[in-house]
Amino acid sequence: MAELTGAQWRKSTRSGDNGGNCVEVADNLPGLVAVRDSKDPAGPTLTFSPTAWSTFVRTAKVEA
Incomplete structure (x- = not known):
């Protein structure tokens, strides 16, 4: 398992308000x-x- 201490998580600026369905x-x-x-x-x-x-x-x- 990778060490993720210090990870700075961010959502895409394109996520918007879609009910929390984001990565x-x-x-x-x-x-x-x-x-x-x-x-x-x-x-x-x-x-x-x-x-x-x-x-x-x-x-x-490209696929989008």
């Missing part, structure tokens, strides 16, 4: 990007390498 991302940790459900901050977290996360975001923008 939060912490990209301030060395060597990883963490993602979690904003409704369950103590719940499970997905972690990605910065390269994998960047590829995902770039691909999602």
